[in-house]
Amino acid sequence: MKKHIVLLPGDGIGKEVISSAKDVLQAIAEEYNHSFNFETHEIGGAAIDQYGTPLPDSTVDACKQADAVLLGAVGGPKWDQNPSHLRPERGLLGIRKALDLYANLRPIKGFKNLLHASPLKEEVVAGSDLLIVRELTGGLYFGTPSERRDNGNSVVDTLTYTRKEIERIVDKGFQAAQQRSGRLTSVDKANVLESSKMWREVVEEKKAQYPDVVVDHVLVDAAAMKLITNPTQFDVIVTENLFGDILSDEASVLTGSIGMLPSASLREDGVGLYEPVHGSAPDIAGKGIANPCAMILSAAMMLRYSFDFNTEAKVIEDAVQSVLDAGYHTGDLQIEEGRQVGTAEMTKLIVDYI
Amino acid sequence: MKKHIVLLPGDGIGKEVISSAKDVLQAIAEEYNHSFNFETHEIGGAAIDQYGTPLPDSTVDACKQADAVLLGAVGGPKWDQNPSHLRPERGLLGIRKALDLYANLRPIKGFKNLLHASPLKEEVVAGSDLLIVRELTGGLYFGTPSERRDNGNSVVDTLTYTRKEIERIVDKGFQAAQQRSGRLTSVDKANVLESSKMWREVVEEKKAQYPDVVVDHVLVDAAAMKLITNPTQFDVIVTENLFGDILSDEASVLTGSIGMLPSASLREDGVGLYEPVHGSAPDIAGKGIANPCAMILSAAMMLRYSFDFNTEAKVIEDAVQSVLDAGYHTGDLQIEEGRQVGTAEMTKLIVDYI
Numbered sequence A, B: 001m002k003k004h005i006v007l008l009p010g011d012g013i014g015k016e017v018i019s020s021a022k023d024v025l026q027a028i029a030e031e032y033n034h035s036f037n038f039e040t041h042e043i044g045g046a047a048i049d050q051y052g053t054p055l056p057d058s059t060v061d062a063c064k065q066a067d068a069v070l071l072g073a074v075g076g077p078k079w080d081q082n083p084s085h086l087r088p089e090r091g092l093l094g095i096r097k098a099l100d101l102y103a104n105l106r107p108i109k110g111f112k113n114l115l116h117a118s119p120l121k122e123e124v125v126a127g128s129d130l131l132i133v134r135e136l137t138g139g140l141y142f143g144t145p146s147e148r149r150d151n152g153n154s155v156v157d158t159l160t161y162t163r164k165e166i167e168r169i170v171d172k173g174f175q176a177a178q179q180r181s182g183r184l185t186s187v188d189k190a191n192v193l194e195s196s197k198m199w200r201e202v203v204e205e206k207k208a209q210y211p212d213v214v215v216d217h218v219l220v221d222a223a224a225m226k227l228i229t230n231p232t233q234f235d236v237i238v239t240e241n242l243f244g245d246i247l248s249d250e251a252s253v254l255t256g257s258i259g260m261l262p263s264a265s266l267r268e269d270g271v272g273l274y275e276p277v278h279g280s281a282p283d284i285a286g287k288g289i290a291n292p293c294a295m296i297l298s299a300a301m302m303l304r305y306s307f308d309f310n311t312e313a314k315v316i317e318d319a320v321q322s323v324l325d326a327g328y329h330t331g332d333l334q335i336e337e338g339r340q341v342g343t344a345e346m347t348k349l350i351v352d353y354i
């Protein structure tokens, strides 16, 4: 099959790990007789430097033509003092909105020989395998008004959702639970927020459509506790944008290897943007030591969710697992009696397996 | 000195632990020649049952006359299905607002012989000692509009702050840092929210007034990660209402003994409401096994923050520590070769020390 993929390397180690993902995808294309066509565009700091904006129209247009988008990472100290419209993150928020990528999927699963690096006790974290489904284009990050008032003496941000926006992300949560172990935890603050009350109503209404899914409701503050005290109790968590931002980052450190975590941001028709959970890591950029696994596993998610290439996705995941099992790891990880390698060698090992 | 204290036992184990705190305060009064006058009022579910509202005017009026308020806990399954204005939590939100208790202080410090119960590895959590200063009467929990729109097809909540509201809580954060080790972490989402940008500006402006305090800014998603990976890096954290709600609950499970954690909610003039971090625990209510320590330590905070009785506060804290050191603990805790006791015996041990 022919697929058109836009690469957005972004900043820092983004460029290095994107090139790893491309190598892996080319290996998959050869092995499985696909034809992947790649086109590279700028976003974030790199785009600010080159075009004076974190999200040039040319990038948006290219992404709109693509079957899927791979993004490396955005941001760095160079742009930290910029005014908000000239910050790298604006590029990320902008492309999510422009492509209507409302469903952010963040699977968090420990790798056995990396769990020792978890801040949690091994008996607490062992066996945890969860998926956070975060609403990504609504809520407090996008609502208006978001402005100063009274001559700068007060400020307002706005959390808005339409019922439709809540319904479609809640559906995603239920569907993900169906494909996994059938348990869905909806997180809200329904004891205080009107938006959360509506959220909870929608979840209750949808239950009937998914009789095979067991649902419970947890308040966001309690969820922040339970993720730490008992992460294995969760299967799929569905929640709104801000809560999902905080909880998914919290969850990302539980297994001790954030450099391994992929993510997907999907539109209703399956078009998606895939990016590692880790950031642009400016301190190690350009040194050839970045861990490419999260980006490569994000490419695997792309094959599964945007192209329905399930076998191919599985092969990549198996490749990463078996390279780790053989003891190879980048400098951000530690494996007992393992062998530390750089980005290029790690990528080559994964490609060779494929 | 004469002090007038209002007791709000609330629901569940609230009644039991309030009575422990009263015993301890009476012991302090005798020992240090104070006169504490107690008056009990209803709040939460108990108030709903008796007065048809979670916060009767009589309770508000009594609290307004008091030098300080002790609150047990509110909530329980009995009232979980109630419409929002008839939920126990409304009483809590209401009394905070009615008394203008804008500064919520949540100290989190591990007890050596309880740390083994932490979900974190001992080497990660050992030595952590932090104070979260949460804004408590503004932001998303109180902003208007908070309502359904378009015939119920959309919903809005509003996050508002005046500059003054931000300034006074940021001042609290700086002052707390001055009294501790001089480090302040301000948590916001300034890369996205306008309110967070104003928050960050205020913190930057205030720096000059507190030259002895070292300040850094951390995004809320990153803070949720760092609390787990490296809790000892924090001293005082200051943040707005919703972020503080989530982060303080997250932090409360790090040390493995939430049944030991007190909190204070203060008004500008020092009047305050003091309550344990744990909830009403309806499952163990009335059995005489609840851990009274968090409530007793909340009473110690009252002596310190509302009455400036620092010696007396310290005596209570030492009493709790030494009873634990002697191996006594309630059923929610475990101490190797320790002795499990009930609420009454635990309280008596603490009173005897005083």
Ligand SMILES: CC(C)[C@H](C(=O)O)[C@@H](O)C(=O)O
Pocket: A089, A092, A093, A245, B191, B192, B221
């Ligand atoms: C960079 C920022 C705007 C973004 C967000 O909060 O959505 C990031 O934290 C994320 O989670 O992808």
Ligand SMILES: CC(C)[C@H](C(=O)O)[C@@H](O)C(=O)O
Pocket: A191, A192, A221, B089, B092, B093, B245
């Ligand atoms: C009960 C609820 C309204 C309250 C809050 O979120 O403020 C509670 O979670 C707390 O943190 O004291």
